[in-house]
Every structure is written in C-alpha cells, then in structure tokens.
Amino acid sequence: MMKRKHRVIISLIGFMGVIGLIFPALSYSGPEKVLQIGAIFPLSGRAATWGLAAQKAITIKQKEVNARGGLNVGGEKYKIEIIWEDDKYNAATGRMAAEKLVNRDKVKFILGSQSSAVLLAVQPITEPQKILFLLNSYAKEVLSPDKPYSFRMVLTSNEILQGMYPWAAKTYPTLKTVAFIEPNDASGWSIEKDCQRIAEQNKFQMVFSQFYERGTSDFYPLLNKLLAQKPDFIDFTGAAPGDQALIVKQVRELGYKGKTFAGTTIDPIQFCKIAGLANSEGHISNTHDLLGAYTTDGQRKYHDDYIAIYGKPFDPVTPKYHVYLDILLQAIEKAGSLDPVKVKETMEKTENWETIFGASKFGGKEHYGIKHQIITPVYVSELVGGKLVNRGTMMPTLP
Amino acid sequence: MDFAFFVQVFINGLMLGLTYVLIASGFSLIYGIMRLLNFAHGEFYMLGAFATYLLSEHLGLDYFTALILSMIIIAGLGMLVYRFFFRPFRDQHDPSLVIALGIAMLIGGLALLIFGEKDKSVSPVVSGVIQILGATLSVERMVVIFSAILLMTALTLFIKFSKTGQAMRAVAQDREAAALQGIGVDSTFMLCMGISSALAGAAGALLAPLFFVNPFLGMHAVLKALVVVVIGGLGSIPGAIAGGLLLGFVESFGTTFLGDITEMMGFVMVMLVLLFRPQGLFGHG
Amino acid sequence: MAKVKLGHLIVLIVLLTLPVATRDPYFLNLFITVGIWTTSVWGVRLIMSTGQLTLGHAAYMAVGAYASTLLTMKAGLSFWLAFPLAGMISSLIALLIGYPILRIKGVYFSIITFAFAEIIRLIIVHWPDVLGGYGGIPSIPPPQPIFSIRFTSRVPFYYLILAISLATYLFMVRIEKSRLGRIFSSIHESDTLAESIGINIMKYKMIAFCLGCFFAGLSGSFYAHYFNFTSPEFFTIWQSIYCLIFVIVGGVGSVLGPFLGSLFMTLVPEFLRVAKEYEPVVYAIILILIMFLLPGGLVTLPDRLRGKEKKTH
Numbered sequence: 003m004m005k006r007k008h009r010v011i012i013s014l015i016g017f018m019g020v021i022g023l024i025f026p027a028l029s030y031s032g033p034e035k036v037l038q039i040g041a042i043f044p045l046s047g048r049a050a051t052w053g054l055a056a057q058k059a060i061t062i063k064q065k066e067v068n069a070r071g072g073l074n075v076g077g078e079k080y081k082i083e084i085i086w087e088d089d090k091y092n093a094a095t096g097r098m099a100a101e102k103l104v105n106r107d108k109v110k111f112i113l114g115s116q117s118s119a120v121l122l123a124v125q126p127i128t129e130p131q132k133i134l135f136l137l138n139s140y141a142k143e144v145l146s147p148d149k150p151y152s153f154r155m156v157l158t159s160n161e162i163l164q165g166m167y168p169w170a171a172k173t174y175p176t177l178k179t180v181a182f183i184e185p186n187d188a189s190g191w192s193i194e195k196d197c198q199r200i201a202e203q204n205k206f207q208m209v210f211s212q213f214y215e216r217g218t219s220d221f222y223p224l225l226n227k228l229l230a231q232k233p234d235f236i237d238f239t240g241a242a243p244g245d246q247a248l249i250v251k252q253v254r255e256l257g258y259k260g261k262t263f264a265g266t267t268i269d270p271i272q273f274c275k276i277a278g279l280a281n282s283e284g285h286i287s288n289t290h291d292l293l294g295a296y297t298t299d300g301q302r303k304y305h306d307d308y309i310a311i312y313g314k315p316f317d318p319v320t321p322k323y324h325v326y327l328d329i330l331l332q333a334i335e336k337a338g339s340l341d342p343v344k345v346k347e348t349m350e351k352t353e354n355w356e357t358i359f360g361a362s363k364f365g366g367k368e369h370y371g372i373k374h375q376i377i378t379p380v381y382v383s384e385l386v387g388g389k390l391v392n393r394g395t396m397m398p399t400l401p
Numbered sequence: 402m403d404f405a406f407f408v409q410v411f412i413n414g415l416m417l418g419l420t421y422v423l424i425a426s427g428f429s430l431i432y433g434i435m436r437l438l439n440f441a442h443g444e445f446y447m448l449g450a451f452a453t454y455l456l457s458e459h460l461g462l463d464y465f466t467a468l469i470l471s472m473i474i475i476a477g478l479g480m481l482v483y484r485f486f487f488r489p490f491r492d493q494h495d496p497s498l499v500i501a502l503g504i505a506m507l508i509g510g511l512a513l514l515i516f517g518e519k520d521k522s523v524s525p526v527v528s529g530v531i532q533i534l535g536a537t538l539s540v541e542r543m544v545v546i547f548s549a550i551l552l553m554t555a556l557t558l559f560i561k562f563s564k565t566g567q568a569m570r571a572v573a574q575d576r577e578a579a580a581l582q583g584i585g586v587d588s589t590f591m592l593c594m595g596i597s598s599a600l601a602g603a604a605g606a607l608l609a610p611l612f613f614v615n616p617f618l619g620m621h622a623v624l625k626a627l628v629v630v631v632i633g634g635l636g637s638i639p640g641a642i643a644g645g646l647l648l649g650f651v652e653s654f655g656t657t658f659l660g661d662i663t664e665m666m667g668f669v670m671v672m673l674v675l676l677f678r679p680q681g682l683f684g685h686g
Numbered sequence: 687m688a689k690v691k692l693g694h695l696i697v698l699i700v701l702l703t704l705p706v707a708t709r710d711p712y713f714l715n716l717f718i719t720v721g722i723w724t725t726s727v728w729g730v731r732l733i734m735s736t737g738q739l740t741l742g743h744a745a746y747m748a749v750g751a752y753a754s755t756l757l758t759m760k761a762g763l764s765f766w767l768a769f770p771l772a773g774m775i776s777s778l779i780a781l782l783i784g785y786p787i788l789r790i791k792g793v794y795f796s797i798i799t800f801a802f803a804e805i806i807r808l809i810i811v812h813w814p815d816v817l818g819g820y821g822g823i824p825s826i827p828p829p830q831p832i833f834s835i836r837f838t839s840r841v842p843f844y845y846l847i848l849a850i851s852l853a854t855y856l857f858m859v860r861i862e863k864s865r866l867g868r869i870f871s872s873i874h875e876s877d878t879l880a881e882s883i884g885i886n887i888m889k890y891k892m893i894a895f896c897l898g899c900f901f902a903g904l905s906g907s908f909y910a911h912y913f914n915f916t917s918p919e920f921f922t923i924w925q926s927i928y929c930l931i932f933v934i935v936g937g938v939g940s941v942l943g944p945f946l947g948s949l950f951m952t953l954v955p956e957f958l959r960v961a962k963e964y965e966p967v968v969y970a971i972i973l974i975l976i977m978f979l980l981p982g983g984l985v986t987l988p989d990r991l992r993g994k995e996k997k998t999h
Contacts, residue, residue: 188917
C-alpha cells in the first residue's frame, strides 16, 4: 500500500516530466519562414542598464529588417525573431539560459552578454556545438584561438583606450601623471590592467591605482589618498555610470582641478544630474552625440528610428549594440546560408563591414590570438555646459 | 602626509560612521526589542530614498517636507509589514528570519519592477564646501552629520526617558514580565517597527541628494547594518552608535592607508567580536 | 537493514529512467542542478539538526569547488580522487573554524558563519594567481572516464549526481535513525539537558558541522567539473541564503525536505520563465506563501491535504 505522501511526490515528478516533454511541441510559429536568434543579456539587476540598451538597439535593427520583408537568405525571406533570455549578470543563470537556447530552442546564433563570468560559463556549450556567439565583456580570455565561434561586437577598454590615450597625450601635452580608480570585480580588474599598460605606452606615469568595494557611494576616503598623489588626470573607466558621476562630484568637492576621464559611454543628462552641472564640466568620455557633428547618415537614421519606437530622450548608450544584429544579418545574407559554419567563415573572410559607424572590421590577431574583435570608431567627447562636444574620432589600431 | 590630510581622513570616517549609525540604529532597535534580524531593514532605507525622490522630483515638494513625509510613509509601511508578515511568526526564530528575507526580496524585486534599474537623483538642497582645519567638507555632508546627531540624540532621549521608551526597554529585557505588568507587547512591537523603519527611511532620505537612488541600495545597507550592530552589540543603541562610528573610522583609515583589503575589515571585526566578546562592545550577552 | 517501501522504489525507478524518457539536455540540466543543491542542502539540514542555523554554506561549496579544481588541474589528480578529497578539505576547514565558533550559540553562530563565508569569498578573490580572482577559473576538465563511461554528454553527469544524491540520502536516513542522530536531536531540544546527562555537546556539534560541510564540498566539486568553470560569484551570500530557503521550504522535519525544496525552488522559476523581470518577486511570493500556508514545509503537504494539523516547530 503506497503512502499518500509518495503518491503525491510521484505525481509531481510525473507531471513535470510530462510538461518537459510537451513543452517543445508548444512552440509553433506561422507559415512564414522564421529565423530564431537567441539573446542572453542582463535584463534585470544591477547591469540591466546595458542589457536593456542592447535590447533596444537590437530591436531597432530587427524591426527595420522585418519591415522590409525579412532577411534574404539565398533567395528566401526569413522573418527575424529574437528569443530574449535574462542572465541577471550571473554565470549560472546565463548558462541555464544558453542551455535552453541551444538545446531546447535549437538556435544557431546567440547574441550576448556583458559579464565575462557568463560568457566563460556559456562558451563550453556553444563552441563544441558550433553555435555562433556574438558577445561583449571586457575580459581578454573570452576571445581566443580555441574559441573559433565567438566574436566580440563591442570595443573593450583595450581598444577604446588605445584611441583615447594618444588623443589625450596630443591634446593635453602638460598632463603627465594619472590615477586609476576601478571597482573590485572582474571587469574592474581587467580594465585596470589595460589602463596601466596603455597609459605607460603613451608615456603617462601612474601614481595611484586602487579598487573600491562595489556598493560604495562615499569615495572620500579613497579620493583623499588619491589626491595626495596630485595626479594630472583621473581615469575610472571600469566604474558603473552612477559611481562615475559620484566620483566626479566628490573629487570636485575636495578641490580637484585636474581632468576626469573614462573610456565608457555616459548618459549626459543623468550624469550631470548626479554629479552636478558645474562639477561635470570638462569630463572626457567615449560617448557620441548622434545629433552632433561627425554623424553619418546611418547614425542619423538610427537616432530617428530610436525616437520613433521608444520616444525621447535618446539613450546614447545604445548605438554601439546595433552592430550585433547588423553584422550578423549582413554575414548571413552574404553567406547565403543559415549554417553557422559558413556564416563564421564569411565573417572571417570579409574585410569591411558597413555599419552605422561607417566602415568597421575585425582585428586583434596579435592581441587576442584570433581576429575576432570588432573595430569601430572611438568618439572622444567632453562635457561642456551639460552637453557632449565631440573632440575627436579615431579608429583604434588593433594588430 | 600633513595634518590637513589626517583631519580629512578623520572627517571622512566621521561622515561614513554616522551614515552607518543612521542605518544601523533601527536595525539594532528591532533586534533588541523584538529579537528579530530584520533583513528587510535595508529595503526601508532604499524606499525612504525613493519616497524622497518621488515627493521632491515628481511632486515638487521642497526637500524637508519630502524628508518628513518619507519618514512617516516608511514608518507606516514598517508597521504594516509587521502586522501582516512578522507578527504571525513572532515567537519562531528560524521562520521569522526566513520571512524577513522573503520580504526583503519582495520589496527589492517590486522596487526594481516599478522604478527601473537606472540611477535616479535628488537635487541637492545646499551646495558649497567649507574648510575645517585644512580639510574639506561639503555643506551637504555637514547637514547630514548634524541631522544624524540630532536623530540619534532624540532617539536616545526617547528610549531613556519617555514612558514608551521605558516600556520598550522593559519588553526588551523580559517580554513575559513586561506583559504581566500590563505593557502591550504587540503594540510595543508595532511602535518599534514604526520608529525603526522611520529611522531607516530618514537615512535614505538624508543620503539621497548626496549619492544616487536605485533599487539595489537595500542589500548593501543591511549588510553594513548587520556588521555594525554585531560589533556594537545587538539591541543596544549606544552600541549601534559606537559600532557605526568604529566601522566608519576603520573603513576610512583602511581605504586610505591599506587599500582594497579593507573590504574584509568589517567581517574580520565581526569574527573577532563574536569570538572574544560575542555580546559586542555594549551588549548584554 | 533498511526497509524498502514500495513508494520509495517507484520514485527511484522514475528518477533512474528519466534520461531514457527524455533525452532533452535542457531538462536533464535542470535535474542535475536540483541534484547538486539537494546534496548540498542535506548538509545544511544535518547542521540544523543540532540546532545551529548556518548562513554561510555556499562558502564550503566554494572550498570544495576550488579544491577539486586545483587538485585536478594543478596537481594532476583524477576527478575520482579529487572529488572525495574536496569534501574532506571542506570538512577540515569546517573543523578549524568550527572549533572556536561552535561554542557560540543561536543567532551569533549564524552571523559568524555568514561573516566567515564572506571572508572565504574575499580570500578567493584576493588570491588571483592561484585562485583566478574575480575572473574565476575556466576550462575545468570533466571527470575522467570510468568503467568506460565518458563524460561528454549530460546523461553520465545525471547518473553521477543521482548516485551521489542517493548515497547522501541513504547516509542521512542512516544517521537520523542511529544513536548519533538521536544525540543530535537531543542537543537540538535542549543543550543544557543534554549536557547534564553527560553528552559532550561541542564534540557532537562539531561532527554535525563537519559532516554537513563535507557534503557542501562534494556538491561544490561536482559543480565545478560539470560547469567547467568556477567563480567567486557562484558562491555568494545569496547562495547561502538559498540553501537555507530550500531546506525550510522543503521542510526541516523530514529527510526528503531538502530534495523537495531544491526541486520546487529550481523548477518553479523555470516554468515561470514567461515573465523574466518578475522572477525575484515571484520567488519571494512563493517563499512567503509557503511560510504562511505550509509552515512545516512541502513535506507536510500530503498531511495538510488530508486535513491533519501539523505542529509548527
């Protein structure tokens, strides 16, 4: 005689087993041809700013392609469908998401993510199965010769600073010493190494480098020590946007008169609100004001598409994520096939891509061991009166 | 390193310490009187900041009105949470811990859904910096320091001298004896939650213009509060004050002189205190 | 001599044949994850059986994960040796730490386990040359082939964690029924009373703690070799809190509690994948509902349905 308790447990397990088997059968799409592409990004939690920005940019491209009938693959039209997964900036969650996308949804192409931990946990799934993985993150190890199906679609601090530091050396010849502040996490560590190396290459002297505990809002103790070294400028490329604004605010309160500098994209409105308008004056960042000068037609169109879909205000953090879907779809169209192996070969063979940033290409054979790092322009801007002013546009040289 | 440098380090420590005191005092009060580690405390701090943000930025109220209103709103919220979620588990140790964690997760998750993950800011009311003995302090921070001292003084006086405060202390010491004496344990708990949440809300409101506001503030705050009250003594207000200041100074000096190993400092101190004087600096064992 | 109930046998058969019923790797991955947590959470329950609430269990999983990783990658040991060693190293750390802290009672003990867990995580982070720092350690090799079974697909991993979980389950049942288990529960009931009849509570609390952390270490080791990657971000305070939540939701009163809790809390968010942004809220609501409606945990559900009133502890 089986106990009631055990019957319940067995029915529970059986029930879940049944659900697991019929779930795949439940996904049914219409008669038109659909290309499903997976996307793993932080859509909630601390890093959601970037994940949601990526989602916006990718959606803009998706809508654009679907509006003109879909993607042309060897004569057939495919509607683009993106399956969004939230990795919560957590490796285990990201891995589960990849499991689902690869094993359940059977996608062949995945866009994602920000966190190097997520990517390093996901690559053991995507690489052996030859899933084309277009990714981000600052960690160097994410690209390597033994990961032939991973391509990085956004500039890392390595490339950005290779553009910005020479510019700084040329524009401000009196600046000699630099101080670094980075958060105590994976990207902070990785960025700090790049900062040190590139600063040195450009003949700057590092006089201070320290990491701060994530969650810190009061930087006075750290800045106190930093200011005692009298740096000519401060670089906090790895800090979160809110933290950057706070650092700028507090360092100005403490009387600092040098330059503040970060190789990341900022939202000028938010930044000035938190830091204070006067304090933000002169801050250098890698942000492109799409309404300013040096704008391409592609960028203007992107800006208009953005406003049409999402309304004002425009989010300047989003444009760099546009290349994810843009280049992938161009590669598929060029290859004339949905086979990731062929698409990968096309991506490697093509020397020039036309993106909203103008001509872009892949590089990095020497630095990463494999030529899979995108190279797009770096836009150096300065905050003047709360507005972004472009001070220079350059293509990083990445051997 | 000159004298001004050290004064700066000291003032930084004072500022940091007082923010910790503000956040931790309510946490300590709840533990002392209700024997509950209220993990949701940090979320009240976060909500206080958001309330101030909404009232001042969206409704256009002036900052000080927003501050007072925020305290009242959060106090009310705290009492509601007690009434419906904490009271049923009042006498059960493990379940009340789990419920507090659950509420913390719930509030944090809801805040993220409602407010979004972007950092928001509250416009500063005062501006400018002053110099003290060669060290710099922004006027904003001065306001926070004075407000913190004011609140702590009010709290201490209340606990020590008012009838309600004495009732609270009686309940903290011996719940059953207090009940026998006719003190309403339940209403005391309710009031305690109200005051404690108001303090957390005040902390959030006071610090909002200085830093920024987002739904993730809660977790970080409650962890600091835990460290502070363990060092100072669970359930003791003087302990929370001493513990908060101590942690503030240790972190300020540590960050300035030792570097990022300071992150561990708080927890090492917790371990040392628990090993050698578990009741904390001011606790009663 | 354990009496094998028909009910247990049927559950066992279902679990054994699961990979045959569904070769879907995604589904198997879910169950493997459940297996990992269940093994670890059984350790939590064991520690709780002496009345100690541990808030730092994930740290011991971390010790197991990193120990196993280093033993296989740097010392060249086989996984099959590193695996039990990882458990033992976790136990050893538990022993060293346990000695001073186990005399601390109640909530202070919980706080100190929590503080220590953070310290362990920070040590891992601040020793990047050996332990990989925040970036973690990638490319961890899977277990070496055994009995000519190669670990290239999900299925062998599933059976391995199933075997580990079953062994752990039998172990826990054995302990509960043994003299050791009775001593544990008497300590839980009343420290002073147990002491007065001559039981050395320190010694037994220590045994429970070390055994509990042993299983944490085992599950951590499996975790590392299954994910091929380990990072300090896997073993945060939240993971420790989840361990606690799993055992309480499942029900502390029964050995099946950790299994039910891990199963439920892992599968429910998966099936609610519809609204991703709502997940933390849903998780919290489920937890709170369980606390109110089923205070004894999920194990009490059948009895509750039958209308019996379970005494809340």
